[in-house]
Amino acid sequence: MPIKLDSIDTAILNALSKDGRKSFRQMAREIGASAPTVKLRYERLVSVGLIKSVSPVLDLSKITRTAKDKLDNNLTKTQTNQIDLENEILLDVDCEYCKAQIAGKPLTLKILEQERFFCCTSCRSLYKEKYRGRIDALLSKESANNV
Ligand SMILES: [Zn+2]
Numbered sequence: 001m002p003i004k005l006d007s008i009d010t011a012i013l014n015a016l017s018k019d020g021r022k023s024f025r026q027m028a029r030e031i032g033a034s035a036p037t038v039k040l041r042y043e044r045l046v047s048v049g050l051i052k053s054v055s056p057v058l059d060l061s062k063i064t065r066t067a068k069d070k071l072d073n074n075l076t077k078t079q080t081n082q083i084d085l086e087n088e089i090l091l092d093v094d095c096e097y098c099k100a101q102i103a104g105k106p107l108t109l110k111i112l113e114q115e116r117f118f119c120c121t122s123c124r125s126l127y128k129e130k131y132r133g134r135i136d137a138l139l140s141k142e143s144a145n146n147v
Contacts, residue, residue, distance in 0.1 A: 003048065008033050008041055013051075016042075020054040064090040097123035097130075111135055112142055 005013075011031040015022055024042065028035040045051045093102050096109075096116040106117040107124050118124040128135065 008037065009045060012038060012041055012045065016051070016054060020056070062092045064092055093117045095119035095123050097127040111138060 008031060011033075012027060015027045015030060024035045024039045028038045031038065033041075042051070093106055094100065095102055095106075095118050097118055100119055102117060102119045104119070106119070107121060109116045109118065109124055109128065116127070118127065
């Protein structure tokens, strides 16, 4: 007998379709249910096989084709859906601050485990300045967790 999905189930599906990395707590807040409820419902949706996996949505236009790919046109069909991990993958990245595509070697700023990319030192420092509060909050939260 089919199970009936209620508004909590559909809200979870919608939330995950938009952002698969959302935490149970975040979804609970948005949906107006408790985090344990959201977790149970999520697990049910997985166990009935409706949610097969939560996977990243890739923007393959960000990938610069390697010289080998250009020679091997037969690969293009499979590569529209999948990335060939055998080849070197070059990813075009946009500057986190000015949003322009980075032409040269990107400068990085590592906050905890997350790396952000910038086109130049001034973008990097402007970004640091703009988000200082948020960065400090992240870092202090992390050090509080380590105590
Ligand atoms: Zn920039």
